[in-house]
Amino acid sequence: MAKFKVLLVDDEAEFVATLAERLAMRGFAPEVAFSGEEAIALLARNTPDVMVLDLKMPGMDGLEVLRRAKKSCPRIQVIILTGHGSERDEEAARRLGAFEHLNKPVDIKELVGVMEQAFDHCRTTES
Amino acid sequence: MGAAILQKDLREVAFLGRVTAAFTHEMKNVLAIIKESVGLMEDLLSMSQESPFPYRERFDRCLTSIQTQTNRGVELSSRLNRLAHSPDEAVARVELNDTLEQVIVLSGRFARLRGVSLELHPHEEALNVVLSPLRLQMVVFVCLECCWETMSPGGRICLMVTRAGREAAVRFFCQNGDGTEQDAAGPLSEAKTKQLIQEMVSDLDCRIAWSASPPAFHLILPVDI
Numbered sequence: 001m002a003k004f005k006v007l008l009v010d011d012e013a014e015f016v017a018t019l020a021e022r023l024a025m026r027g028f029a030p031e032v033a034f035s036g037e038e039a040i041a042l043l044a045r046n047t048p049d050v051m052v053l054d055l056k057m058p059g060m061d062g063l064e065v066l067r068r069a070k071k072s073c074p075r076i077q078v079i080i081l082t083g084h085g086s087e088r089d090e091e092a093a094r095r096l097g098a099f100e101h102l103n104k105p106v107d108i109k110e111l112v113g114v115m116e117q118a119f120d121h122c123r124t125t126e127s
Numbered sequence: 128m129g130a131a132i133l134q135k136d137l138r139e140v141a142f143l144g145r146v147t148a149a150f151t152h153e154m155k156n157v158l159a160i161i162k163e164s165v166g167l168m169e170d171l172l173s174m175s176q177e178s179p180f181p182y183r184e185r186f187d188r189c190l191t192s193i194q195t196q197t198n199r200g201v202e203l204s205s206r207l208n209r210l211a212h213s214p215d216e217a218v219a220r221v222e223l224n225d226t227l228e229q230v231i232v233l234s235g236r237f238a239r240l241r242g243v244s245l246e247l248h249p250h251e252e253a254l255n256v257v258l259s260p261l262r263l264q265m266v267v268f269v270c271l272e273c274c275w276e277t278m279s280p281g282g283r284i285c286l287m288v289t290r291a292g293r294e295a296a297v298r299f300f301c302q303n304g305d306g307t308e309q310d311a312a313g314p315l316s317e318a319k320t321k322q323l324i325q326e327m328v329s330d331l332d333c334r335i336a337w338s339a340s341p342p343a344f345h346l347i348l349p350v351d352i
Contacts (some may be wrong), residue, residue: 012156021167079144105197
């Protein structure tokens, strides 16, 4: 039984596949989307508790995914994980309701810690 | 004519900054993939601690080395990325201690080639200044360069940040390898250098000053309160 539902969104397929494998070793069963459009389609079918989202992707970018995700399902907690983060992007993401903004590459322990905090926040918001 | 040249220069700087920023972002993606792959190998190794593996120690050493060098690459890419983003805003509010740390890191390799080390003694509180982030970094770099060009190997350059009222001062203090103090004002007061620094400083809306004992050069900036 997975700890909670996680969706990883990143167009760097090798990165996201490896990260998913490492999270699986830590008791998660993350779903993976390789584009913003794919992420939005997945949200409609199976809403995650926590989304780990890249910002700069071809097609629909991370900020647009964040905006749509928070609009359609405000309880989702979104963690931005990007190598493209300028301070301006971080401010925009936080304004749109991102739970946290992390820079790539991130230590797996730090990421798992933030994901757990995000899930706690998600549960607190619900109750 | 002057304004047209300035516009052309700004466009060139913006172009260079934009392309460099994009490439450093891509470098971070590459490094992130390497880091996750090494992390996965470490995870797999730790899961099979009990299984015999004759090269485990060497393997662990190699993985640690890759992690260390990846982290080094991330730090370099992040610093270069930040420099590349500097021209994004002609004038911005920046924290002085933080910006000086950035210049020290960017200048480190140049100083090391001269056998000189760089030290920063930041002010205990955050000091915000409103100016061109790129020009501030350039001025500090040029001042450091003037110092290390004339210093003997083994020397060090200290930057000390102090505050007096509404002004912050960055003091440049040089010490040679044999421990003797070197007058930072000497190389910085040479006619050609002095003119260049004066021009850059006046563009920044700050001023320079010298002190005799100990011999040091000061860059003085208005603090945004």
